[in-house]
Amino acid sequence: MQLYLAGPDVFLPNPLEVARLKQQICQTYGFTGLFPFDTSLDLANLPPFEQGMAIYRSNIALMDRCQLIVANMTPFRGPSMDVGTAFEMGYMAAQGKPVFGYSNDGRLYAERVTGNAGLDPDGLSIEAFEMADNLMLEGAIAASSGCLIRAQAAAYYTSLQAFEAVVKTAAERLLA
Amino acid sequence: MQLYLAGPDVFLPNPLEVARLKQQICQTYGFTGLFPFDTSLDLANLPPFEQGMAIYRSNIALMDRCQLIVANMTPFRGPSMDVGTAFEMGYMAAQGKPVFGYSNDGRLYAERVTGNAGLDPDGLSIEAFEMADNLMLEGAIAASSGCLIRAQAAAYYTSLQAFEAVVKTAAERLLA
Numbered sequence: 239m240q241l242y243l244a245g246p247d248v249f250l251p252n253p254l255e256v257a258r259l260k261q262q263i264c265q266t267y268g269f270t271g272l273f274p275f276d277t278s279l280d281l282a283n284l285p286p287f288e289q290g291m292a293i294y295r296s297n298i299a300l301m302d303r304c305q306l307i308v309a310n311m312t313p314f315r316g317p318s319m320d321v322g323t324a325f326e327m328g329y330m331a332a333q334g335k336p337v338f339g340y341s342n343d344g345r346l347y348a349e350r351v352t353g354n355a356g357l358d359p360d361g362l363s364i365e366a367f368e369m370a371d372n373l374m375l376e377g378a379i380a381a382s383s384g385c386l387i388r389a390q391a392a393a394y395y396t397s398l399q400a401f402e403a404v405v406k407t408a409a410e411r412l413l414a
Numbered sequence: 415m416q417l418y419l420a421g422p423d424v425f426l427p428n429p430l431e432v433a434r435l436k437q438q439i440c441q442t443y444g445f446t447g448l449f450p451f452d453t454s455l456d457l458a459n460l461p462p463f464e465q466g467m468a469i470y471r472s473n474i475a476l477m478d479r480c481q482l483i484v485a486n487m488t489p490f491r492g493p494s495m496d497v498g499t500a501f502e503m504g505y506m507a508a509q510g511k512p513v514f515g516y517s518n519d520g521r522l523y524a525e526r527v528t529g530n531a532g533l534d535p536d537g538l539s540i541e542a543f544e545m546a547d548n549l550m551l552e553g554a555i556a557a558s559s560g561c562l563i564r565a566q567a568a569a570y571y572t573s574l575q576a577f578e579a580v581v582k583t584a585a586e587r588l589l590a
Binding site: 246249250251285286287289290291293294295297298315316317318319320321322324325326327328329330331332333351358360361362363364365366367368369371372373374375376377378380381395 | 463466470491492497498508538540541544545548553554
């Protein structure tokens, strides 16, 4: 069973090393992990926008080959997760595929956003549904046979402990 | 033709007023706009997590009734757009429905993220594909018959000028 490895890990200094570590964990539990860097794209002669489009099409094709997604939902450049990964969770949810997620931030969304009386400094309301992030994300996980595992990790962007726990749970639910 | 009105507008102090204004613009151009607050849900007796799940299911049902999405991609609590809206763009893209978007921030993503030599302060690389946000989002728009309109608006969270321009373009492409 092929598993899509979604997350901002692609922006780390060593994405191929992260891919290898995640793929090893997948293999341990019986999955084949597909990482957005798997495909060798020849982007050298393309203008920037077309490079982005080629990666988009490649990621879509990878997702279409996978039966489930495990998303790195660790907050990225703000209180919420990476938006590209959120898009991918929606893409997989629409296909009825199980959505799993993990976060290296143990807190709930409302605990991360600074506010007063439920409003942020701009006066916009802060979601407080005892969820880790926007309700569409945790909603998709709970509505599928997925799960979300949160753990406050010192290695915020790179710890794979919560990731491994999610992959283990996915194997128990989908490969048993 | 029914159009899903996605965006962090639901967090504004007056979401129903925003819904009314957006729906009026939709009607002007021949669409019926469905706003996530359309459905009257009875949430009073539910615990917070179950409230979130009820809204999730309601939003999914609204999206399933719509033939296209117009997403408010204005950055929200960080350099990127609202993650719930990003999820919804992925959900609609997976169904082959046209994805349209607008932003009240005229800048490209790489212009908004503070960095040095292509890296953010944490050492993670900053996407620079001459796109407004993560490539999956603008990729989905360009890969469908959608469009993205950006305009630097003084009323950052509430201006509807770029929104109206997108709805007009959607009408020209889909209702002609």
